[in-house]
Amino acid sequence: MDEPTTRAAKRAATAQRILEAAQVEFGEHGLEATTVRAIAGRAGVDPSLVIQHYGSKSDLFAIAARLDGDSTGGDVSGHLFDVLGVRLSGLPPETRALVRSMLTAPEATRAMKDFLDERVRNLARTSDDADAELRAALTVSSILGLTIARHFLELDALADISESQIDTVLRPWLTAALGEDGGDG
Template identity: 60%
Template sequence: MSAVSGTTRDAKRARTAQRILEAAQEEFATHGYKGTTVRAIAERAGVHASLVMQHYGTKADLFAIAVQLPKDNPQGAKDHLMDVLDVRLGELPPETRALVRSMLTSPEAEASVRTFLDERVNNLEQSFEGDDAQVRALLAVSSILGLTIAQHFLKLSAFDDVPHETLVKAAHAWLSAKT
């Protein structure tokens, strides 16, 4: 492309990669990893499926990039945690329910959950500021797992008495608290 038009080949490539990434984030958020296809990502991005692979390699590679939080963005991290809490305090998708239920009895499920949660802690830590970023990330991820287990598997009766919105509001206050 000419300099007159202001669009270089590299700029077009970068815009295409960004459209693919945004489409992947939407697809993974809507359908989960297993329910998302490269073809669906390509369709949402308005590109051929081969371009998805060209830019990102495998579906697993694209997923790893799509779920990363921006570095040094505490507000983005807090917003993400609120979204996760909102989902975990609602109805769990069947695949999440199966994985969490199996993590204590199946070494494969245990390894899968551990790997996922370790990645979430590492990613969240990079989004937080301060010397205690790793500790806060570890506490946030562990707490969300605890809430998930307490509500959906142990079915603590106290959850019956607290409206969903109240739980989310209290979690927001907890995540916003300064230490």
């Protein structure tokens, strides 16, 4: 890739390097244990540039841990199976940072709660079932629990899930949680 040549391009490239370094640091150490110096060291910049670009460690965390909203595209089960597949494979750095910090940093707690509440509302809107919101909350919570158990606690039983097990165990479990019978509704 070509080196940025304009001042604005260099500034943007530096900001991006800092952001990516912050996501890794927050993901590995959480908000509280991550330092501006560690972020700067990983990004290969002076610590003052971290503050210059992002204001404070908390402001940088808010950006680094921002999760994009998911879109179901109308296929709720398919979308949730895709989400489950992502959560079983590697976690994006912003997800790792937010999950690692959500129980110790109020900023992360709020961000995760807002994100998950939105996921629950979106999922609940796809069903006319009287218990749609509860089912949605249980489904979202289960996927979060699976994410934590696999990537942070490294539960032995979740370490080597095969494609076959995803199809024969996890898909039916998720379908049952949604109150579906394998149909579209």
